Amino acid sequence: MSLVLNIDxxxxxxxxxxxxxxxxxxxxxxxxQNNHAAFLHPALQSLxxxxxxxxxxxxxxxxxxxxxxxxxxxVGTAAAKGLCYAAGKPLIVVGQLELLAQDAIANSSLSxxxxxxxxxxxxxxxxAAVYNSSLKEIMPAAALVLDENSFDVYLKAGKMVFSGxxxxxxxxxxxxxxxxxxxxxxxxxxxxxxxxxxxIDKQFANLxxxxxxxxxxxxxxxxxx
Numbered sequence: 001m002s003l004v005l006n007i008d009x010x011x012x013x014x015x016x017x018x019x020x021x022x023x024x025x026x027x028x029x030x031x032x033q034n035n036h037a038a039f040l041h042p043a044l045q046s047l048x049x050x051x052x053x054x055x056x057x058x059x060x061x062x063x064x065x066x067x068x069x070x071x072x073x074x075v076g077t078a079a080a081k082g083l084c085y086a087a088g089k090p091l092i093v094v095g096q097l098e099l100l101a102q103d104a105i106a107n108s109s110l111s112x113x114x115x116x117x118x119x120x121x122x123x124x125x126x127x128a129a130v131y132n133s134s135l136k137e138i139m140p141a142a143a144l145v146l147d148e149n150s151f152d153v154y155l156k157a158g159k160m161v162f163s164g165x166x167x168x169x170x171x172x173x174x175x176x177x178x179x180x181x182x183x184x185x186x187x188x189x190x191x192x193x194x195x196x197x198x199x200i201d202k203q204f205a206n207l208x209x210x211x212x213x214x215x216x217x218x219x220x221x222x223x224x225x
Contacts, residue, residue: 002199003053005044005061005083006191009036009076010068010096011119011165016043018051018058019192026051027188037075044079055087060204062092062195064099066213067127067141068119073212081207090204094194095213097129097141097164102190104163104182105133113159113180114138116151118166126166127215130154143216148173155179 001021008015014036017027028043030036048054063080066073084091100117108115112133119127124146130139144150146169154160155176162170163182171181198204 001059002196003057003059004092004192004195004199005047005058006188006195007040007044007062007076007080008064008096008099008187008191009040009072009079010064010066011072014039014072014076015188015191016040016047017188017192018047018053019196022193022196024188024192029188033069033072036069036072040075040079044083055083055089058087058089060084060090060092060195060199062094062191062198064096064191065093065210066096067121067143067215068096070214073214077210077212081210084207090199091207091210092195092198092203093205093210093213094191094198095129095141097127098131098135098194099187099190100164100184101129101131102135102194103184103187104161105131105135106190106193107182107185108133108161110159110161110180113161114154116154116160116162118162118164118170120165120169121216124169126169128166130160141213141215146170146173148175151179152176 014030030039061080097117101115115131129141155178159178
């Protein structure tokens with residue numbers, strides 16, 4: 001069994017939920033990106049109060065550690081590490097691209113396709129990764145500048161499903177018939193499923209050394225958002 005507190009403040013919409021064995025019991029969301037810091041702690045208190053849980057009842061805290069908004073990544077990571085330290089709970093880290101891929105896979109009926117989640121990184125740049133249908137990483141998270149030949153090596157071999165905020169830009173360039181596009185359906189559920197699996201497999205992060213996944217170097221004051 002697992003009772004996990006999940007935190008994601010890396011993107012435009014923040015979410016926090018409590019999930020039991022991969023099933024979301026209750027979720028709080030915030031759609032105002034520059035307000036994630038103010039949203040998070042009241043949301044966590046609300047979740048615990050409404051579900052009748054205390055922090056001591058939680059088995060682990062999971063956080064999406066990036067890539068995405070630099071400020072959002074730091075907000076979520078700091079909160080999750082603080083809760084784990086205070087309550088003596090293990091920390092689980094989940095990549096934002098991994099979450100988007102899990103959502104796309106769960107809502108796809110394709111066989112043998114690859115999945116490429118993308119996060120808009122402004123202009124024609126995206127953060128992207130490639131996974132197979134078992135969520136095995138084929139291409140690790142990277143910052144890419146899109147052009148019409150991006151992903152040719154994969155698209156020539158078969159179908160690829162693109163999703164996430166960066167996929168809109170790629171859709172304007174993609175010409176290959178094997179390029180398919182999917183909406184993100186339920187990232188909160190995807191998070192719950194992934195954090196439960198990592199809990200069962202005891203994939204816990206080192207609390208002292210767990211670091212944000214920025215993908216690109218972070219320079220304070222420059223393009224922080």
